[in-house]
Amino acid sequence: MEEFPKALSSHKKALELFHQTLPSNHPDVAMTHNNMAKVYSSLGEYHTAMEHAEIAVQIAQEKLDENNPYIIGYRKLLEEIQN
Template sequence: EFSKALFYHQKALEIFQETLPENHPDLAITHNNIAKVYNSTHEYNTAMEHAQLAIGMIQRKLIDNHPRFIEYRNLIEEIRKKL
């Protein structure tokens, strides 16, 4: 159920924002998960916002061919095609 998933991802994001340093990998993962939910519910602008936040947090830390970076980049491309 997307609404329940979104609720828990947003709750996790709130906790992580209060307890973790800025650009922590868990923040990026959570933003990416939120982007996936919004993408699945056809809320593409909001999905793109979270996807861009996620990739922005990891692109300084990971090389371009890292699996996580590729996953995040592919999600952005998928959303971009739907906008």
């Protein structure tokens, strides 16, 4: 449990950097939101986890093919958080 806050801090820093250097709908931004969703879910912060998972799915739908393994994984995580 100690590592989750550190992981979250790292993901937030990465997201800040990506927003400065990449388009807001870049696949790396989606991946970072997905990773943040995993951490928030592990911390029991399901509402925040769902927000990040939804952003990841939205970006992935814009940028990736429907059968891309990343988008499939992002959708699966979103479904898990919703249930």
